[in-house]
Amino acid sequence: EAQVTQNPRYLITVTGKKLTVTCSQNMNHEYMSWYRQDPGLGLRQIYYSMNVEVTDKGDVPEGYKVSRKEKRNFPLILESPSPNQTSLYFCASSIRDTSYEQYFGPGTRLTVT
Amino acid sequence: AQKVTQAQTEISVVEKEDVTLDCVYETRDTTYYLFWYKQPPSGELVFLIRRNSFDEQNEISGRYSWNFQKSTSSFNFTITASQVVDSAVYFCALSDPYNNNDMRFGAGTRLTVKP
Numbered sequence: 690e691a692q693v694t695q696n697p698r699y700l701i702t703v704t705g706k707k708l709t710v711t712c713s714q715n716m717n718h719e720y721m722s723w724y725r726q727d728p729g730l731g732l733r734q735i736y737y738s739m740n741v742e743v744t745d746k747g748d749v750p751e752g753y754k755v756s757r758k759e760k761r762n763f764p765l766i767l768e769s770p771s772p773n774q775t776s777l778y779f780c781a782s783s784i785r786d787t788s789y790e791q792y793f794g795p796g797t798r799l800t801v802t
Numbered sequence: 803a804q805k806v807t808q809a810q811t812e813i814s815v816v817e818k819e820d821v822t823l824d825c826v827y828e829t830r831d832t833t834y835y836l837f838w839y840k841q842p843p844s845g846e847l848v849f850l851i852r853r854n855s856f857d858e859q860n861e862i863s864g865r866y867s868w869n870f871q872k873s874t875s876s877f878n879f880t881i882t883a884s885q886v887v888d889s890a891v892y893f894c895a896l897s898d899p900y901n902n903n904d905m906r907f908g909a910g911t912r913l914t915v916k917p
Contacts, residue, residue, distance in 0.1 A: 695895045720903070722905070724907075729811075729909055731806075731808075731907040731910050732893065732895075732907040733895055733907070737903055740902070742881060745902065745903075748906075749903070777845075779838075779847065780889070781808050781847075786899040787897035787898070787899045787904070787905045788837070788854070788897060788899040789848045790837070790852055791849070792849075793839075793846065793847040793906050795845065795846055796845050796846070
């Protein structure tokens with residue numbers, strides 16, 4: 690089954706404790722991205738990747754890091770989480786770029802206390 | 803800068819009513835893509851439609867229809883004879899793959915369909 694998976698689905702952590710949210714797709718898609726969803730703001734793009742070793746900032750990259758060492762994986766790293774990073778996070782992939790439909794993962798609800 | 807506005811924060815209708823969700827976008831580019839996604843109460847994001855800026859034809863898919871008008875920079879979504887299962891948050895989105903893959907979502911419209 691074609692899908693995007695994210696782990697963990699739920700995470701409660703404390704300020705400053707480094708964490709990684711994993712994202713994996715099995716569709717051989719070139720493009721992957723991370724979004725955060727906040728009430729009243731819709732989804733905002735954090736980082737995206739056009740292919741292996743090619744990443745770039747989206748709209749709200751501060752406080753986040755990403756890497757793309759393999760085509761299927763695109764982890765999101767929060768080196769020192771802060772309460773304002775409490776949000777619902779979605780990973781997405783598409784066959785080539787944002788001109789195509791994006792397939793979204795199930796979401797990760799992160800709470801930073 | 804690109805921008806998507808969904809002015810309707812919440813809409814409530816009774817089953818079988820028709821409902822239109824508005825989407826207005828801003829962009830300086832001539833080539834861009836518009837999307838609608840549905841987020842049901844379970845939380846996942848489901849793709850509904852994609853339209854490029856050169857294709858202004860309206861589209862109908864079952865009870866769903868979309869009206870793309872470049873003259874008013876709008877890409878509105880109508881559900882005919884709404885059903886309870888249509889209750890969800892709907893997002894309109896604008897992408898520019900030729901400008902750093904800029905991707906903008908509207909704030910979303912929460913639609914509640916009551917039985």
